[in-house]
Amino acid sequence: MSYSVVIDHVSFGWPDGTQVLDDLDAAFPAGRTGLIGVNGSGKSTLLKIVAGELAAASGTVSVAGRVGYLPQNLPLRADLTVSDLLGISSTRAALHAIESGDVREEHFTNVGDDWDVEERALAQLSALGLDGIGLDRAVATLSGGEAVMAGLTAQFLNRPDVLLLDEPTNNLDLPARRRLYAAVEAWQGVLLVVSHDRALLDLVDQIAELREGTVRLYGGTLSDYERVLAAEQEAAERMVRAAEADVRRQHRELMDARTKLDRRVRYGAKMYATKREPKIIMQARKREAQVSAGKHRIMHTEKLEEARERLTGAEQAVRDDAEIRISLPETEVHAGRMVLSFDLTGPAGTDRLEVRGPERIALLGPNGSGKTTLLKAIVAAGVEVPVGYLPQRLDLLDESLSVVGNVRAHAPSASENQVRARLARFLFRGARAEQPVGTLSGGERFRATLAALLSAEPPPQLLLLDEPTNNLDLSSVRQLSQALAAYRGALIVASHDLPFLEGLGITRWLRLDPDSGLTEP
Incomplete structure (x- = not known):
């Protein structure tokens, strides 16, 4: 290969x-x-x-x-255009200079064979669904x-x-x-x-x-990998069970051997005490019994250690993917309580978004429809209950502070031990909790941000999540679902990840469209 x-x-x-x-x-x-x-x-x-x-x-x-x-x-960056992002700005500039009559050699060198660069760029943008985007549009928009x-x-x-x-x-x-x-x-x-x-x-x-x-x-594919992995894990778990049984068997045999040898030693001591045989023979038998006992003890001890080593190896072959385990009763919102009443004004008129009780709402819509803008507007407008907002770029935390330091900033009345206990439930234990946020991976940063949000004082009873599965591996997506299963407040999630949304127990689906506004699909 x-x-x-x-x-x-x-x-x-x-x-x-x-x-x-x-x-x-x-x-x-x-x-x-x-x-x-x-x-x-x-x-x-x-x-x-x-x-x-x-x-x-x-x-x-x-x-x-x-x-x-x-x-x-x-x-x-605000100063970048689509053309800059595509890496064709210098070629376009040279091409436009030539078209305007500037025939200096450097322009022809910059163009090379890319006389159709603009047409190819627009065609490729169109093929990927960006036919309405001009090459001079600012990337920041x-x-x-x-x-x-x-x-x-x-x-x-x-x-x-x-x-x-x-x-x-x-x-x-x-x-x-x-x-x-x-x-x-x-x-x-x-x-x-x-x-x-x-x-x-x-x-x-x-x-x-x-x-x-x-x-x-x-x-x-991934499905093939998961089938292979499931078979490997099943075999590994069987090996663990067999190794555990072997350890128990070797332990019993060691105990049985010790009991038998102790009996032989006691019998030899009794025979020596009664002097039924000559002293020299009795002493020889005593030495033989001690040597035999030592050999048997060493043999069975070695077998037990070997069995334990096999068990350790078998256990290491079984994956132990940690799970987030949290309980958040203080985030509970009673059924029927008004959590949010928000007027959204757009080209189609004004829509009112109302959220009552612990609803779980999925916010769908095409790229550029305004989902992120809506979530930010809800935060800025203020609501009846404490709100937590998790943005796409996870920029809520101070990158120079440790994970512990960031959570303490959100929960100032909590002791360090309390903060560390909370972080352990989000899989930040020991030295991991001391890492500066700036060195964390995307998934670790997400867990740290979620820990800070859910530890806030007062705890959020309305949680707004903007594309929360971005940058998360498959295990972290599962961990996020576990964390949100413990959340008892109202939830609005903007996401394109349908399998993730379906696993959250969504109670209402809403679609935001630039033309028709907020609708229920």
Whole structure:
């Protein structure tokens, strides 16, 4: 098998000493590969190293051809245009100069063979659902989903040999996701994609799992991987049960052997005391019994230790993916209580959004329809109950403070022990709770932000979540669902992730459309 990306003994750590990758070896073959792993395992860091965005502390990376890279968070600076994001501004400027009569050689050099660059760019934008976006439009005015598709357009225009995508379905509505799936299926080069999107991961040729510092390849899609993993875990659990039974058996045999040997020693002592045989024979038998007892004890002890070692090995083969376990009775909202009454004015007129009791509302709508704007407006307007808002970019926390420090800022009356106990339920234990927020992975940052929001004083009885599954691995999405299952307040979730929404026990579905306003689909 030929490999397109080879990672050889690569190590990387952050300046604060946090080690992300340690002597990692991996090789990714041609075709489409889905890179999965728990948040914090180093997936995004590995992509950045392959793309040349980060330099490894040691080791080498070999890539067969030119690399294209689409990061999780594209730069949305106010001074950037779509043309800048696509990387064609200098070529367009030279082309326009030539068209206006400026025939200097440097302009022809800049254009090269790209005389149709604008037509190709607009055609590619249109193919990805962005036919209404001009090349001179400011990137900062794009929605999150539009920015992702524009970034993907840039990669397709560049035609790299190896394309790296980091959570490309973040912020994409369902039509945009389908266009992305079609583009991935049609991609002829090498693709390495980090994603939690099940539909996307069911389009790849192989799954690469980064776990505990090693990469393991599984042939097939995510569904194939899960079937293999389930069979492996079932076999591992059987091995644990067999090893536990072996430990119990070896322990019983050791106890039985000790009992028998103790009896023999007592019998020898009794015979010696009664002097039924010559003294020299009695002493020889006593020594033989002691030697025999020692040998048997050592033999059975060694067997017991070997059985325990087999049990330890079997237990290590069983995955222990930690789960968030929290209880939030103080967030409870009684049925029928008015939580929110908000007037939304748009082209279609004024819509009133009312939320009563512990409703769970899913807010749907195409990219650019105003879902994020609506959530921010609700926060700014003020509501009848304490409100918590989780934005897409997770920028609520102070990056210079530790996780503990951030949660304490939201819960000033809580003691440090109380804060640490809460954080442990969000899987931040010991030194992990002391990490600066700026060094956390996307999923870790999400858990820290959620811990701060739900620990706030007073606790939120209305929770607004904007695309909460962005940047989360499959395990973290499950953990988020567990946390929200314990939440007893009202909930409004803007998301395109239908499987996630369906698992939340949504009580009402709303759709926001620029033309028709807020409706129930």
